[in-house]
Amino acid sequence: xxxxxxxDGVRGVANxxxxxxxxxxxxxxxxxxxxxxGVTRRRVAVIGRDPRASSEMLEAAVIxxxxxxxxxxxxxxxxxxxxxxxxxxxxxxxxGVMISASHNPMPDNGIKIxxxxxxxxxxxxxxxxxxxxxxxxxxxxxxxxxxxxxxxEDALERYLxxxxxxxxxxxxDLTVVxxxxxxxxxxxxxxxxxxxxxxxxxxxxxxxGLNINDxxxxxxxxxxRSAVVSYGADLGLAHDGDAxxxxxxxxxxxxxxxxxxxxxxxxxxxxxxxxxxDTLVATVMSNLGLHxxxxxxxxxxxxxxxxxxxxxxxxxxGQYSLxxxxxxxxxxxxxxxxxxxxVTGLRLMSxxxxxxxxxxxxxxxxxxxxxxxxxxxxxxxxxxxxxxxVRDAVAQVEEELGxxxxxxxxxxxxxxxxxxxxxxxxxxxxxxMAVRVAESVSAQS
Numbered sequence: 001x002x003x004x005x006x007x008d009g010v011r012g013v014a015n016x017x018x019x020x021x022x023x024x025x026x027x028x029x030x031x032x033x034x035x036x037x038g039v040t041r042r043r044v045a046v047i048g049r050d051p052r053a054s055s056e057m058l059e060a061a062v063i064x065x066x067x068x069x070x071x072x073x074x075x076x077x078x079x080x081x082x083x084x085x086x087x088x089x090x091x092x093x094x095x096g097v098m099i100s101a102s103h104n105p106m107p108d109n110g111i112k113i114x115x116x117x118x119x120x121x122x123x124x125x126x127x128x129x130x131x132x133x134x135x136x137x138x139x140x141x142x143x144x145x146x147x148x149x150x151x152x153e154d155a156l157e158r159y160l161x162x163x164x165x166x167x168x169x170x171x172x173d174l175t176v177v178x179x180x181x182x183x184x185x186x187x188x189x190x191x192x193x194x195x196x197x198x199x200x201x202x203x204x205x206x207x208x209g210l211n212i213n214d215x216x217x218x219x220x221x222x223x224x225r226s227a228v229v230s231y232g233a234d235l236g237l238a239h240d241g242d243a244x245x246x247x248x249x250x251x252x253x254x255x256x257x258x259x260x261x262x263x264x265x266x267x268x269x270x271x272x273x274x275x276x277x278d279t280l281v282a283t284v285m286s287n288l289g290l291h292x293x294x295x296x297x298x299x300x301x302x303x304x305x306x307x308x309x310x311x312x313x314x315x316x317x318g319q320y321s322l323x324x325x326x327x328x329x330x331x332x333x334x335x336x337x338x339x340x341x342x343v344t345g346l347r348l349m350s351x352x353x354x355x356x357x358x359x360x361x362x363x364x365x366x367x368x369x370x371x372x373x374x375x376x377x378x379x380x381x382x383x384x385x386x387x388x389x390v391r392d393a394v395a396q397v398e399e400e401l402g403x404x405x406x407x408x409x410x411x412x413x414x415x416x417x418x419x420x421x422x423x424x425x426x427x428x429x430x431x432x433m434a435v436r437v438a439e440s441v442s443a444q445s
Contacts, residue, residue, distance in 0.1 A: 005126040007307035007413030011110035014054030020061040027065025029132035030113050034095040043071040044093040048084035050100035050184040050242050053209035054109045058099045067147030076155035080184045080243030082340035083159040085118035100242035103219050106212050118337040120309045166335050166346040167196040169353050174198045177236040179224040180205040181217025185243035192342045218247045225253040235359045237345045245328035246341035250360040258328040259290040260366040268351045281314045281323030293365045308339045370427035372434040374420045378445035381411035385418050393440040397433045
């Protein structure tokens with residue numbers, strides 16, 4: 001049986017893979033596993049969601065599971081994932097649950113669980129919750145022992161006050177176009193940026209439950225690029241469905257990805273003496289150009305597996321102060337326990353305002369090597385990725401590239417897909433090599 005939890009919670013097609021019954025069982029199992037001992041007050045779980053239609057159904061199911069175990073559900077409504085993580089800590093809750101499939105299309109959904117303090121769960125804790133789901137419910141409380149549902153009226157304001165601390169200077173001279181992906185950022189992001197002084201032009205900020213990530217947001221940047229140029233804005237910011245990501249666009253309409261954003265923020269923190277151990281944490285998906293830029297700036301790079309949970313683990317283990325992913329998950333532990341797209345946007349604009357430099361100028365040290373990524377659909381991703389013929393194809397490409405590029409092959413954490421990524425000095429070389437390895441993967445499926 002496949003593991004229930006992927007790289008970022010439990011995810012699948014809502015009402016097919018991720019059913020109301022499973023959501024209820026996950027809520028109940030999380031309550032049994034994550035309750036703290038020696039606490040005399042009522043137990044509390046923070047429950048948040050993105051605006052996709054199925055999130056309403058799954059929210060109700062999770063709340064049913066949580067309250068069936070005698071835990072009060074503090075419902076915070078539609079909020080970004082990092083807001084739910086923060087509020088889990090701010091409300092001193094036993095755990096938190098975010099219902100969202102992040103950047104995935106509308107039919108998908110997911111359940112992310114945060115432990116005490118708003119931290120993502122480790123593998124062992126997830127495995128124990130999965131065991132409890134499979135075991136089914138035990139004895140349940142009755143009468144006054146059943147949990148209650150409370151709406152947290154101050155949740156958004158509380159999060160906005162917290163996120164606003166990331167702006168280190170006023171942003172009054174900046175005009176920013178914000179793509180909210182018709183998602184959880186639709187209300188929070190424009191308000192956060194306006195509160196810091198920026199002139200905000202919000203687009204794709206009218207969620208109807210069905211249009212989340214539909215050709216918009218951080219995975220579909222063309223509309224934002226055009227809007228930045230059309231409005232003559234200083235920059236654009238793109239969030240994903242649950243606003244834990246942030247990608248940017250400079251005033252010329254060029255995309256500034258997560259690697260370039262990390263370079264900008266790392267150099268700013270390095271200059272200010274705020275970059276702990278002069279170290280940035282990135283994943284294996286970050287471009288070789290990031291490593292070269294950091295080396296030139298005297299900054300070390302620690303590399304982790306793909307997924308912001310692994311970045312977070314490394315940040316905590318080394319007490320580092322900045323990490324993230326090429327996809328735009330940027331983690332600043334001083335401001336949160338997970339990637340926060342709104343905090344990232346505020347920090348990026350603060351750097352522009354403080355230096356009076358354009359985003360293009362700030363991102364100039366990041367020279368991206370051509371990178372080709374091919375996703376190959378397979379029937380058994382683990383077996384295919386480990387096949388001898390696939391390993392041989394990868395080894396041959398590694399030998400040909402030497403120190404002029406690199407290849408990465410990895411199974412997806414959420415789909416039956418094997419990802420082949422090649423970086424090389426020119427795009428044609430990268431594509432030819434990626435295609436060669438992808439064909440060896442396809443031959444095994």
